[in-house]
Amino acid sequence: MFEFHSVGKVFDDGTVAVDGVDLRVRRGEFCVLLGPSGSGKSTLLGMVNGLITPTSGSVSHDGTPLVDLNIGEIRCKMGMIHQQLHLVPRLSVLGNVLSGALPAVSLWRSLLGLFPIDFMRKACNLLQEVDLDADHLYRRASTLSGGQQQRVAIARAFMLDPEIVLADEPVASLDPANSRMVLQLLKGTSRRHNASVLCSLHHLELAMEFADRVVALCKGKVIYEGPPSGLTRELLDRIYGVGLNGKSAPADAALTPRMETLTAVSA
Numbered sequence: 001m002f003e004f005h006s007v008g009k010v011f012d013d014g015t016v017a018v019d020g021v022d023l024r025v026r027r028g029e030f031c032v033l034l035g036p037s038g039s040g041k042s043t044l045l046g047m048v049n050g051l052i053t054p055t056s057g058s059v060s061h062d063g064t065p066l067v068d069l070n071i072g073e074i075r076c077k078m079g080m081i082h083q084q085l086h087l088v089p090r091l092s093v094l095g096n097v098l099s100g101a102l103p104a105v106s107l108w109r110s111l112l113g114l115f116p117i118d119f120m121r122k123a124c125n126l127l128q129e130v131d132l133d134a135d136h137l138y139r140r141a142s143t144l145s146g147g148q149q150q151r152v153a154i155a156r157a158f159m160l161d162p163e164i165v166l167a168d169e170p171v172a173s174l175d176p177a178n179s180r181m182v183l184q185l186l187k188g189t190s191r192r193h194n195a196s197v198l199c200s201l202h203h204l205e206l207a208m209e210f211a212d213r214v215v216a217l218c219k220g221k222v223i224y225e226g227p228p229s230g231l232t233r234e235l236l237d238r239i240y241g242v243g244l245n246g247k248s249a250p251a252d253a254a255l256t257p258r259m260e261t262l263t264a265v266s267a
């Protein structure tokens with residue numbers, strides 16, 4: 001289990017990105033990080049995968065601070081999905097999914113593309129799980145649509161049976177229908193593999209629909225942690241700001257319908 005203990009991050013230029021965050025990501029849960037731009041979501045995710053070191057507090061795995069662990073071993077326990085589709089464009093779909101197993105494959109095997117047969121099977125099964133059939137296996141990743149590429153990224157993230165999948169704005173570059181489909185596939189795959197997902201989302205409506213738990217950040221601090229149904233209009237105003245006329249001021253136009261939904265929920 002991954003835990004944050006009073007975690008803070010102050011960058012060299014003095015920017016306080018994360019400030020005293022306590023958080024436990026439970027096994028199997030779909031946990032969504034919400035918050036306006038600059039609130040610290042990516043910094044929090046970066047501290048789990050070891051790319052960013054906290055300046056105070058610690059992130060731990062099963063009780064041991066990550067700084068005391070071999071980061072290579074830790075990375076085998078996590079999958080990553082990014083906003084920009086980080087596939088290798090010239091590589092086949094199958095090759096991209098297999099690349100998720102690179103931390104567990106020797107260098108010479110990976111250079112020759114000689115993956116053990118179990119990994120080949122697993123990659124094919126995962127591609128089926130994200131609804132990509134055999135026709136897609138040998139297509140170049142660059143020939144797939146954005147939604148299909150993000151489904152390949154999901155399959156790749158699960159290659160080494162991760163305990164946790166870190167997803168930073170995984171649907172930011174997709175249209176609403178594809179966003180919903182990709183999140184459904186991510187949630188379904190994580191459920192079947194008993195993995196946690198820690199996922200930042202800008203789209204509140206999608207967070208309401210998919211999150212088991214929401215962690216809302218504001219200026220690096222957690223100002224709400226709980227089920228999506230607990231996000232009141234007042235909290236949303238704190239997260240996204242209130243306009244000068246006293247009306248809620250969503251951070252982006254896409255929030256507006258969700259605010260209406262929430263009014264109905266909290267009325």
Ligand SMILES: Nc1ncnc2c1ncn2[C@@H]1O[C@H](COP(=O)(O)OP(=O)(O)OP(=O)(O)O)[C@@H](O)[C@H]1O
Nearest residue numbers: 011013015016017036037038039040041042043044
């Ligand atoms: N390497 C860095 N050096 C200095 N400041 C940084 C660095 N990385 C991030 N920050 C700052 O830390 C704060 C949090 O940034 P972060 O990227 O975590 O926000 P975010 O919630 O992911 O935003 P977005 O929704 O725009 O992706 C911001 O003020 C950002 O400018």
Ligand SMILES: [Mg+2]
Nearest residue numbers: 041042043168
């Ligand atoms: Mg970010």
